Amino acid sequence: MLEIKNLDVWYGGIHAVKNLSMSIGKGEIVTLIGANGAGKSSAIRAVAGLVKEASGSVTYIARDGGAVSILGKPPEYMVKMGISLSPEGRRILPHLTVEENLTLGAYSRRDKAGIARDMETGYSLFPKLKQRRKQKGGTLSGGEQQMLAVARALMSHPDLLMLDEPSLGLAPILVDEVFGTIEKINEEGRTILLVEQNAFAALKIAHKAYVLETGSITLSGTGAELLQDPKVQAAYLGG
Amino acid sequence: MFMQHFINALGLGSLYGLIAIGYTMVYGILRLINFAHGDIFMLGAYFVFFATIQYKLPWALGVFIAVMGAILSGLLVDLIAYKPLRDAPRISALISAIGVSFFIENASMVAFTARPQAVIQPKQLVEAFSVGDIRLVPLNIIVPAISFVLVGMLLWMIYRTKRGLAMRSISHDIETTRLMGVSVNRIIALTFAIGSGLAAVAGIMWALRYPKVEPLMGFTPGFKAFIAAVFGGVGSVPGAMLGGLALGFIEIMSVAFFPTLSGYKDAFAFVLLVIILLVKPTGLMGEKSEDKI
Ligand SMILES: Nc1ncnc2c1ncn2[C@@H]1O[C@H](COP(=O)(O)OP(=O)(O)O)[C@@H](O)[C@H]1O
Ligand SMILES: [Mg+2]
Numbered sequence: 001m002l003e004i005k006n007l008d009v010w011y012g013g014i015h016a017v018k019n020l021s022m023s024i025g026k027g028e029i030v031t032l033i034g035a036n037g038a039g040k041s042s043a044i045r046a047v048a049g050l051v052k053e054a055s056g057s058v059t060y061i062a063r064d065g066g067a068v069s070i071l072g073k074p075p076e077y078m079v080k081m082g083i084s085l086s087p088e089g090r091r092i093l094p095h096l097t098v099e100e101n102l103t104l105g106a107y108s109r110r111d112k113a114g115i116a117r118d119m120e121t122g123y124s125l126f127p128k129l130k131q132r133r134k135q136k137g138g139t140l141s142g143g144e145q146q147m148l149a150v151a152r153a154l155m156s157h158p159d160l161l162m163l164d165e166p167s168l169g170l171a172p173i174l175v176d177e178v179f180g181t182i183e184k185i186n187e188e189g190r191t192i193l194l195v196e197q198n199a200f201a202a203l204k205i206a207h208k209a210y211v212l213e214t215g216s217i218t219l220s221g222t223g224a225e226l227l228q229d230p231k232v233q234a235a236y237l238g239g
Numbered sequence: 240m241f242m243q244h245f246i247n248a249l250g251l252g253s254l255y256g257l258i259a260i261g262y263t264m265v266y267g268i269l270r271l272i273n274f275a276h277g278d279i280f281m282l283g284a285y286f287v288f289f290a291t292i293q294y295k296l297p298w299a300l301g302v303f304i305a306v307m308g309a310i311l312s313g314l315l316v317d318l319i320a321y322k323p324l325r326d327a328p329r330i331s332a333l334i335s336a337i338g339v340s341f342f343i344e345n346a347s348m349v350a351f352t353a354r355p356q357a358v359i360q361p362k363q364l365v366e367a368f369s370v371g372d373i374r375l376v377p378l379n380i381i382v383p384a385i386s387f388v389l390v391g392m393l394l395w396m397i398y399r400t401k402r403g404l405a406m407r408s409i410s411h412d413i414e415t416t417r418l419m420g421v422s423v424n425r426i427i428a429l430t431f432a433i434g435s436g437l438a439a440v441a442g443i444m445w446a447l448r449y450p451k452v453e454p455l456m457g458f459t460p461g462f463k464a465f466i467a468a469v470f471g472g473v474g475s476v477p478g479a480m481l482g483g484l485a486l487g488f489i490e491i492m493s494v495a496f497f498p499t500l501s502g503y504k505d506a507f508a509f510v511l512l513v514i515i516l517l518v519k520p521t522g523l524m525g526e527k528s529e530d531k532i
Contacts, residue, residue: 050414079420091415093408104408107401108420156420 001026001191002047002083002160007056007071009042016042018215019056024160024193024208026061029186031194031202031223033236034212040195041088043212044162047193048085049075063159079108084158088165088195090149094138098129101137101148105155114157122151125181143174150181160191167198175201199236203227211236242373244495250379250448252487253386257441258464259471259479260393261313261434267410267474268430270329274336275316276438277461278343283309283439284446284456285351288358298361306439313435314428316343322424347454355453358446382444389437390480397476402429410474459505466512472525481523486511 002024009017017039024030034040046054049070058071062081070078078085084105093101102122106115123130126147132140140148146166153161163182167175175198183205186192196202203209206223211232219231226232258280265273286308290301320339324332364378397403405426408416417423445460446452464479467486471478486508494501515522 048418050417074422075417076420076422079418085418087415087418091412091418093411093415095411096404096408100404103401104404104416104419104421107405152419 001028001061002193003057003059004043004047005057005059007043007046007054007058009039009046009051010053011042016215017046017054020212020215020217022210022217024191026191027186027189028207029182029192029194029205029223030208030210031196031206032210032212033196033199033202033226035236036197037214038212039215040197040212041164044085044164044193044195045087046071047078048083048162049073049078050085060160076108079156079158082157082159083162084153084156084160085162086149086153086164086166088168090142090145090168092137092140092145092148092152094136096137097134098137098140098148099133101152102155105152106157108156115155118155118157122154125154125184126151142169143171143178146170146174146178147181150178150185154185154190158190160193161185162193162195164195165197166194167196167201179205199232200227203232244491246375246379246383248488248491249484250382250487251491252484253383253480254441254445254448254483255460255464255467255486256480256483257386257389257437258460259468259483260390260476261438262465262468263471263473263476263479264406264430264434266468268406268427269321269325269332271321271332272336272465273316273321273431273434274333274340275320275343276434277457277464278340278347279309279313279316279435279457280438280442280445280461281347281452281454281457282312282343283435283442284452285347286439287443288356288446288452292356292359302440302443305443306436309435309439309442310432312343313431313438317428317431322427344454344458351452351454353454355451358450358452360447360450364447378444378447382448385440385444386480389440390476393433393437393476402426406430463505463508466508466515468522470511470515470522472522475522475524478522478524 004020004022007017007020020043032040032043042051045051047058054071056071057069059067060070060081061067070081102119109115128144129147129151132144137145137148150163150166166178170178179201182192194202194206203223203226209221209223209226210217211219219226261276262273265271283305286305287301290296290304291298316339320335321332324335365376367374367376397406405416405421409423409426413423463486464483467482468479470485471482489507489511490504493507494504
């Protein structure tokens with residue numbers, strides 16, 4: 001569904017992503033793991049259209065089955081094509097209510113009935129959000145904000161959902177809850193690209209995984225393979 | 240007598256408020272003081288002058304042309320002077336704003352001549368009538384009435400529609416708003432269009448009130464409206480209207496009750512600005528955080 005080939009990302013003189021290639025099949029959960037500063041966000045942000053200096057190719061198989069080259073297109077185009085990113089740090093709009101945050105997520109759509117339906121789906125995935133729907137985003141706890149960020153990213157009805165460090169700053173019990181929901185979202189037919197520092201949580205649910213070190217992919221395999229890999233265990237799993 | 244002053248102040252204040260909204264909305268989204276805003280106000284007044292006095296078109300059509308012309312001018316200013324500098328340091332856009340304002344003012348002096356031109360007021364607007372012992376001029380009632388209706392519509396748009404939601408979102412976090420599928424440049428253009436349209440309406444009503452147009456007529460009202468926007472809390476639309484009304488009342492009432500001070504009336508606004516910046520830099524309804532220019 002998404003084929004990234006030889007992706008390079010620069011910030012002026014900083015070469016943040018080097019010759020990265022990844023392939024994400026329809027219906028998969030694919031994870032990109034790596035330490036802080038490895039270039040994970042840069043890679044995923046390039047796919048979302050937020051990075052200015054990027055080269056290589058990103059090919060996306062759209063809903064109608066046609067392959068389109070999307071690198072360099074603006075974020076609003078990606079959203080229209082069915083790609084959605086829940087950014088690092090959640091980026092909830094603190095002065096808008098939960099419901100307004102979700103409505104904003106559906107900005108690209110016109111089908112009122114479908115939007116209402118998806119809002120209910122979001123609330124059923126994260127029942128806590130429903131109780132708080134008239135509350136300002138800034139008053140939510142960290143975990144609730146993360147749930148809102150995921151629910152909001154789903155409001156554009158994406159085929160490919162990209163998540164940048166959904167475990168960031170969450171207590172372990174909440175990480176389990178959020179990752180459980182990510183699996184559920186995947187089972188309902190959505191493809192997921194998951195960027196994580198929390199390698200253990202990510203590898204447990206991933207079908208396929210890539211390890212990123214200082215901008216380059218150094219290892220790849222199935223989630224289960226990498227969980228057993230001694231190098232991965234030493235570097236990312238504290239074993 | 241007090242009623243007269245009250246209505247006068249309401250009229251002047253709502254005009255300041257209408258102009259202030261353009262400053263505050265653009266600042267809220269781009270963190271930019273659009274110095275050319277007062278000149279858009281002036282252009283609106285000239286467009287209506289040319290359409291109705293020069294070309295003798297009916298007023299309704301003249302107003303429509305003036306508002307459209309001002310909106311187009313506002314969009315052009317954004318396109319030429321600000322859009323290429325979106326990612327540049329803020330000071331560059333600010334300098335560009337000052338430059339474009341000078342340009343419009345000087346080009347207008349060449350195109351329209353620097354000489355003030357009289358605006359012939361339609362009779363129905365200025366024939367006074369009495370209610371009890373109060374003499375009322377229709378224009379003085381129409382000005383605040385139109386202003387309040389427009390502000391009401393704008394608030395509805397900001398708080399009840401999708402585009403309004405996008406505006407409120409952009410002013411906090413442009414990048415995240417883009418991730419939601421919002422075309423930010425379109426929302427910015429919409430903001431300039433709304434601000435310019437309101438400035439044009441204010442310019443038209445101003446030209447009818449004083450009744451004349453001149454190329455630098457935007458300078459003082461523009462500056463005062465800017466102060467009104469700061470007073471109300473930059474970024475807040477209700478705040479801009481309140482700030483405008485406050486300024487209108489201060490100006491009219493001080494001159495009414497201390498006629499000896501009338502020579503200083505333009506100075507009151509500046510005194511007010513200094514006081515706000517010292518006492519409450521965020522204004523009446525401004526956001527708490529965030530760096531301002
Ligand atoms: N906006 C930016 N400007 C300059 N350098 C950046 C910017 N964003 C990220 N970087 C640099 O790029 C590298 C990769 O960062 P990032 O993609 O955020 O890594 P990760 O998400 O894996 O923590 C880091 O060295 C970081 O300092
Ligand atoms: Mg990151």
